[in-house]
Amino acid sequence: SELSYARYGKDNIRLYKVDKNEKTGVQTVVEQTVCTLLEGDIDVSYTKADNSPIVATDTQKQTTYVLAKQNPIDPPEQFAAILGEHFVKTYPHIHAAHVKIIQHRWTRMNIDGKPHPHSFYRDSDEIRVVEAVTRENQGVTIRSKIEKLLVLKSTGSAFHGFHRDEFTRLPETWDRILSTEVEAGWKWKTFQNVAEVKKIDFNAAWEKARNITLKTFAEDNSASVQATMYKMCDLILAAVPEVDTVDYALPNKHYFEIDLSWYKGLKNTGKDATVFAPQSDPNGLIYCTVSRK
Numbered sequence: 291s292e293l294s295y296a297r298y299g300k301d302n303i304r305l306y307k308v309d310k311n312e313k314t315g316v317q318t319v320v321e322q323t324v325c326t327l328l329e330g331d332i333d334v335s336y337t338k339a340d341n342s343p344i345v346a347t348d349t350q351k352q353t354t355y356v357l358a359k360q361n362p363i364d365p366p367e368q369f370a371a372i373l374g375e376h377f378v379k380t381y382p383h384i385h386a387a388h389v390k391i392i393q394h395r396w397t398r399m400n401i402d403g404k405p406h407p408h409s410f411y412r413d414s415d416e417i418r419v420v421e422a423v424t425r426e427n428q429g430v431t432i433r434s435k436i437e438k439l440l441v442l443k444s445t446g447s448a449f450h451g452f453h454r455d456e457f458t459r460l461p462e463t464w465d466r467i468l469s470t471e472v473e474a475g476w477k478w479k480t481f482q483n484v485a486e487v488k489k490i491d492f493n494a495a496w497e498k499a500r501n502i503t504l505k506t507f508a509e510d511n512s513a514s515v516q517a518t519m520y521k522m523c524d525l526i527l528a529a530v531p532e533v534d535t536v537d538y539a540l541p542n543k544h545y546f547e548i549d550l551s552w553y554k555g556l557k558n559t560g561k562d563a564t565v566f567a568p569q570s571d572p573n574g575l576i577y578c579t580v581s582r583k
């Protein structure tokens with residue numbers, strides 16, 4: 291046998307950082323879950339039980355905490371690039387670092403109509419995700435993501451004109467519920483170093499991608515999940531010039547009509563449908579990646 295590929299590190303490094311503005315008394319919090327994985331001249335630790343090249347996963351965890359203290363951790367794209375560059379530059383035998391950061395939501399409370407200086411709540415399971423790969427002498431590639439953003443519209447969605455044959459039972463519809471849990475990603479141009487990364491407003495880009503997703507979902511008179519997600523990609527590419535490609539993975543979370551005509555002729559189908567059965571499975575699953583012409 292031979293070792294064909296390896297990377298290793300620490301997953302689920304939980305990290306919280308507070309910024310305290312002494313002048314205003316306003317405090318701001320960020321919470322992340324970090325994964326660092328290293329590649330390099332580490333084969334003998336697998337094939338010869340020689341641990342000498344191993345930068346212990348605990349060392350990677352300690353490094354993450356120290357660099358979080360010494361550097362901003364928001365935007366997560368920048369912190370991921372800082373971590374990656376540290377590992378590749380510090381250890382001559384480490385040639386690549388994969389850093390994944392999940393940023394959790396702490397939304398500032400509004401109390402009596404005013405933003406509270408130091409209180410927050412978890413307003414949904416939605417997460418912001420960053421996947422960065424730093425490779426020695428090749429810069430850093432970064433993909434930013436929105437995950438677990440659950441949306442539903444009660445109308446403004448149709449699905450008709452699709453292929454029909456002897457296996458097709460699905461009726462055409464001009465008015466349906468549309469619900470999905472958004473997984474959106476945007477891949478940045480390759481950055482040569484952290485200095486280049488620091489020039490990008492990643493938070494603005496995330497805000498634009500999230501707002502475009504919600505606005506397009508709400509306003510598009512959707513002909514299908516496919517058609518609506520393509521419009522989202524097109525608008526994000528137009529809004530963020532430094533992004534090379536945009537991708538979506540959208541489950542179609544179905545809500546089925548319930549025929550109640552057995553009960554005294556109760557009308558609850560078609561235009562009379564108001565009571566539906568939300569389906570946990572099976573679900574449609576639609577992918578796309580859109581790039582610049």
Ligand SMILES: O=c1[nH]c(=O)c2nn[nH]c2[nH]1
Nearest residue numbers: 449513514515516542574
């Ligand atoms: O938007 C949709 N796209 C599809 O491909 C599909 N298939 N069944 N229902 C569907 N809805």
